[in-house]
Amino acid sequence: MSKYYLTTPIYYVNAAPHIGxxxxxxxxxxxKRLKRMQGFEPVILTTGTDExxxxxxxxxxxxxxxxxxxxxxxxxxxxxxxxxxDLQIDRFQRTTDPKHAKVVQDxxxxxxxxxxxxxxxxxxxxxxxxxLYVNEAxxxxxxxxxxxxxxxxxxxxxxxxxxxxGDRLLKFYEDQPDFIQPESRRNxxxxxxxxxxxxxxxxRTTIKWGIPVANETPHVFYVWFDALSTYMSAVDGEGLWPxxxxxxxxxxxxxxxxxxxxxxxxxxxPLPKKLFAHGWxxxxxxxxxxxxxxxxxxxxxxxxxxxxxxxxxxxxxxVFGQDGNFSYDALVQRYNSDLANGLGNLSSRTxxxxxxxxxxxxxxxxxxxxxxxxxxxxxxxxxxxxxLEFSKALETIWxxxxxxxxxxxxxxxxxxxxxxxxxKLADTLYTAAEALRIVTALVYPVxxxxxxxxxxxxxxxxxxxxxxxADLAWGKLAEGQEIEPxxxxxxxxxxxxxxxxxxxxxxxxxxRQQALMGAKVEAKAADNSAHITIDDFIKVDLRVGEVKSxxxxxxxxxxxxxxxxxxxxxxxxxxxxxxLAYKPEALVGRKVVIVANLAPRKLxxxxxxxxxxxxxxxxxxxxxxxxxEDVPVGARLx
Ligand code: MSP
Numbered sequence: 001m002s003k004y005y006l007t008t009p010i011y012y013v014n015a016a017p018h019i020g021x022x023x024x025x026x027x028x029x030x031x032k033r034l035k036r037m038q039g040f041e042p043v044i045l046t047t048g049t050d051e052x053x054x055x056x057x058x059x060x061x062x063x064x065x066x067x068x069x070x071x072x073x074x075x076x077x078x079x080x081x082x083x084x085x086d087l088q089i090d091r092f093q094r095t096t097d098p099k100h101a102k103v104v105q106d107x108x109x110x111x112x113x114x115x116x117x118x119x120x121x122x123x124x125x126x127x128x129x130x131x132l133y134v135n136e137a138x139x140x141x142x143x144x145x146x147x148x149x150x151x152x153x154x155x156x157x158x159x160x161x162x163x164x165x166g167d168r169l170l171k172f173y174e175d176q177p178d179f180i181q182p183e184s185r186r187n188x189x190x191x192x193x194x195x196x197x198x199x200x201x202x203x204r205t206t207i208k209w210g211i212p213v214a215n216e217t218p219h220v221f222y223v224w225f226d227a228l229s230t231y232m233s234a235v236d237g238e239g240l241w242p243x244x245x246x247x248x249x250x251x252x253x254x255x256x257x258x259x260x261x262x263x264x265x266x267x268x269x270p271l272p273k274k275l276f277a278h279g280w281x282x283x284x285x286x287x288x289x290x291x292x293x294x295x296x297x298x299x300x301x302x303x304x305x306x307x308x309x310x311x312x313x314x315x316x317x318x319v320f321g322q323d324g325n326f327s328y329d330a331l332v333q334r335y336n337s338d339l340a341n342g343l344g345n346l347s348s349r350t351x352x353x354x355x356x357x358x359x360x361x362x363x364x365x366x367x368x369x370x371x372x373x374x375x376x377x378x379x380x381x382x383x384x385x386x387x388l389e390f391s392k393a394l395e396t397i398w399x400x401x402x403x404x405x406x407x408x409x410x411x412x413x414x415x416x417x418x419x420x421x422x423x424k425l426a427d428t429l430y431t432a433a434e435a436l437r438i439v440t441a442l443v444y445p446v447x448x449x450x451x452x453x454x455x456x457x458x459x460x461x462x463x464x465x466x467x468x469x470a471d472l473a474w475g476k477l478a479e480g481q482e483i484e485p486x487x488x489x490x491x492x493x494x495x496x497x498x499x500x501x502x503x504x505x506x507x508x509x510x511x512r513q514q515a516l517m518g519a520k521v522e523a524k525a526a527d528n529s530a531h532i533t534i535d536d537f538i539k540v541d542l543r544v545g546e547v548k549s550x551x552x553x554x555x556x557x558x559x560x561x562x563x564x565x566x567x568x569x570x571x572x573x574x575x576x577x578x579x580l581a582y583k584p585e586a587l588v589g590r591k592v593v594i595v596a597n598l599a600p601r602k603l604x605x606x607x608x609x610x611x612x613x614x615x616x617x618x619x620x621x622x623x624x625x626x627x628x629e630d631v632p633v634g635a636r637l638x
Contacts, residue, residue, distance in 0.1 A: 004040035006031055006245040007231050009252060010048035010093060013074035014059035016513040017081040019326060020249070020288055022298040023281050026311050027320065027390070028247050029087040033445040034385050039468055046234040047082065048093035049075040053223040054128050057209040063518020067209045070518075071096055077516060084299055085307045086449065093234035095226050101211045103233035104226050108158075108202070108213065110267035116161045117266075122201060125150035131223045133201065157201035158219060165262040166197045172261065178274060180257050181388070182321040185250060185277045189257045200259065228260045231272070243272040253277040276388055279323035281314075288326075292580055293621045296326060297513070300505025304498060308447035309335045309490075315390035315446050328499045336492055339450070342401050343443065344490035346408075347454050350432040351486035353413050362433055362459070362481040363426035370431045371474030373403055374438050378472045381442050390446065397442050404435050433458065434477040441467045450489045459483040541597035542613070542637035544627070545572070550584035556604050560584055562612070566594055567634020575608040581621035593625040593637060 008028045011021050025047055032045045050056075051071040060070035075094050082089050093100060111117045125134045127143035127150050134143055139152050173179060173190055180186035203219040204210060210220025232241050246256055256275050264271050280287060283294045301310045313331045316338065318324025354360060377400035384393035408428070416425040437458055444451040444464050455464045459481045545564040548571050553559035560579045563571040572594065593613040600609045614622035 001039045001041045003240055004032075004035040004043045004245075005235060005240040005243045006035070006043075006045055006247060007234070007243055008045075008047040009248050010050045010095065010227055010230050011078055012050045012055065013071050013078070014055050016074060016516060017078050017297070018288065018295040019298050019301075020281050020295075021078070022081070022085065022310075023314055023318075024247060024249060024278065025082060025087055025089075026085070026314060027278065027388075029089075030311065030315060030390065030445045031245070031247070031388070032088055033448060033465070036465065037441075037445065037467060037469055038386075044090045044235065044238075044240055045088060046091040046093055046231065047078075047089055048091070048230055048234065049078055049095065050223065050227045050230075051075060051094055051096045052210040052220070052226055053131050054207050054209070055131060057207070058128070059517070060209075065518065068096070073516060077513075081299065085302060091234040093230045095211070095230060097233070099236065100226075100230060100233040103236055104211050104221055104229045105214055107229050107232075107263060107267050107269075108221070108225070110269070111160060111263065114266050114268065116164065117202070118159050118161070119156060120159045120199075120201070121154070121156045123154040124152070126153045127151075135198065153206055155201075155205050157205065157222075158203040158213065158216075159199045160202045160225075160263065160266070162197045162200045162259065162262050165265065166193055168265065169193050169197075169258060169261060180253070181274065181276045185253055185321075189253060192254060193258060197258070224255050224259060225263070228255065228263065232269075242270040245274045245276060246272050247276050247278070250277040250279055276321070278320055279318070281318065282323055282325050284327060285325050294580065297506060297509045300502055300509050301331070303505055304501045305332070305335055305493060306449070308450045309339065312339060312394070312447050316394045318391065320388050320390050328502055329495070331502075332493055332495045332498050335490070336495070338398060339447075339490040340492045342398055343439065343450075343454075344488060346401055346404055346432075346439070347436055347457070348486050348488060349408065350429065350436050351457055351483055354429050354433060354483055355486065357413070357417050357425060357429065360483050362477060362479055362483065363430050364423075364479050365475070366427045366431040366434065368407075368427060368431050370404075370407065370435060373400065374435055374474050377403075378438060378442065382469060382472075385445070394443075394446065397439060400435070401439060404432060404439075408432055430477070430479070433483075434474065437477050438472055438474070440464070441472055453489050457484045457486055457489075538638075539597075540595060543567070543594050543596045544631045544633055544635040544637070545592050545594040545612075546633045547587045547590050547592060550582075550587040552579060552584060553604050553606065559604065560587070561606055562587065564592065564594055564610070564612070565633050566596055566610075567632075572596070572609045573607050574610050574612055575603040575606050576612045576614075578612065578614060578622050578624065581623070590624075591627055591631060591633075 006028060008024045011017065028045055032043050035043045056071060057067055060067040063070055079092055122133065125137035125139065125141060127134055127146065127148060129146050129148045130143060134150050137150050141150055142148060143150050170190065170193055173186065180189055202222045202225040203213050204222055205218050207220055211226055213219035213221060231243055231246065235241060248256055253275065261271050282288065283296060286292065286294055288295045298310060309331065313334045317330060317334060354362065377396055380396045381393045384396060411428040413425055413428050416428065440451050440454045440458065441464065444467065452464050543566045545566040548563040548565050550560050550562045553561050553575065558577045558579050560576055562574045562576060564574050565571045574594065595611040595613065598611050600607055613625040616622055
């Protein structure tokens with residue numbers, strides 16, 4: 001059977017791994033397992049880290065580390081993360097690997113040779129965060145993509161003649177309608193290319209932290225020219241290129257659907273077969289971002305509830321391709337209803353009944369029509385999987401679990417045992433066990449660890465990983481097979497306690513990652529030259545205040561406008577950047593600490609007469625200073 005080669009994006013090392021990265025990588029792992037089940041051989045999955053460019057250089061400087069040391073550290077963090085989650089990564093490609101540099105240079109040389117590269121000069125705005133020239137921006141303008149300030153740069157660069165590929169790209173999208181998925185994303189790309197393509201610069205001279213262009217000092221390769229090539233360098237010389245699938249998030253589709261095919265055509269190299277751009281994972285319906293401090297990390301969830309709970313939740317709850325929401329509450333609910341009650345219950349009940357009635361041996365063959373229903377479920381689930389419609393596939397499988405539950409209840413094996421109807425009892429339990437075998441194999445790509453446990457309990461000695469779609473046919477479970485003791489695979493979780501546990505773990509993981517990224521704490525502790533005297537401190541007038549009212553500030557999602565009583569005739573008007581952490585109504589009546597002698601200033605047209613004191617967590621939400629004892633309004637803090 002033929003090979004299947006798939007990739008995730010290679011992740012920037014300016015941020016430590018969070019659940020957004022995990023989402024893509026888990027989906028890729030599930031696809032890998034599915035492809036093996038379909039018989040592809042070998043199935044190879046590449047991920048890695050994107051380590052060059054100004055953004056990374058600056059993150060390293062902020063962490064007080066050399067770029068190499070810093071990238072080693074964070075790249076390793078990603079590697080460990082995938083290991084902790086048991087993801088089957090075959091190649092972990094770093095852009096700082098010397099083997100990779102050769103592939104990038106080769107791609108460039110090929111493009112030069114075919115006449116698609118020229119030298120030109122550029123003066124204009126640059127977004128360091130997105131590593132993108134913003135052609136339409138003027139000095140001082142923000143980046144239209146991310147809203148961060150752009151910087152003015154003048155550079156001599158190597159340019160790639162992207163403009164020459166517009167028509168060829170459009171024809172290609174038409175001839176290969178499956179190349180970009182889902183459909184809606186494909187339409188966006190087509191509209192973009194139809195507007196006309198500009199040439200793109202593929203080298204930089206103002207940046208040092210990059211792969212040098214051979215014999216062209218001080219040019220280094222542009223990060224995207226560098227990054228996209230990892231898909232090839234990861235499998236260099238193995239005959240695995242072209243990739244069968246690049247799995248990516250929707251925000252980087254343009255690079256993959258427009259730049260990448262053009263680079264490869266210019267270099268006379270084969271194109272990947274398919275791009276699938278999934279949607280964004282939101283946190284409580286808001287985009288997750290470092291600056292908003294609303295990111296979630298995967299390992300605390302794994303430790304509390306297991307990796308499979310997270311995998312199942314992400315792939316069941318979010319329609320793959322669309323944006324979806326992450327919430328701890330929904331995660332635990334899904335776990336309890338679908339895994340503990342649904343699959344867990346079916347499995348423990350079936351196995352326990354076989355132990356009780358047939359001494360732990362699979363009883364004689366069944367004769368119900370369940371085989372037809374199983375086949376229909378298998379066909380529907382596999383075809384949904386094939387289209388990467390995970391949610392639909394799982395819904396189908398759980399629909400079938402519902403059918404089995406009803407079947408067991410209707411047959412009431414406990415009554416059959418009592419009345420001594422052994423033939424019907426055997427038929428019932430064979431049917432339940434055989435259906436459980438098929439369900440276990442079907443859910444394996446999504447919840448591999450738990451499926452393997454049920455598989456072993458069913459008495460199989462061969463690894464579940466070796467199962468192929470042909471094995472999903474009805475009737476393959478052998479009569480007489482000895483099953484193992486049934487132990488609960490999904491213990492029920494107390495929702496409140498479980499959420500607390502996960503949030504606690506999240507807090508600890510955040511602090512650990514912050515330290516890794518060179519948290520300020522460290523830097524500050526070392527800097528004791530900055531001592532102040534008591535006279536300096538006394539200058540700050542800190543007062544106890546009580547929040548009288550709070551409201552959102554129009555057009556500023558981080559700000560709240562507060563009226564705070566600090567024992568003066570009128571409450572103070574204070575504008576505070578705490579809206580992401582506190583709902584206005586939750587603040588009214590709360591005692592807070594105010595810097596009362598700060599010079600007033602205007603924010604969004606509102607006067608702020610002081611400042612509210614809060615612990616500021618890098619990458620996290622602010623936490624207001626407060627008191628355990630009751631304190632009178634206006635009291636001074638000394
Ligand atoms: N280094 C580039 C990719 C180069 S590929 C040749 C990059 N890196 S990144 O660290 O920003 O990772 C972006 C990818 O991480 C997204 O495309 C997506 O796969 C995943 N995600 C990061 N945050 C995400 C969400 N909040 N939701 C879903 N996926 C997200 O871009």
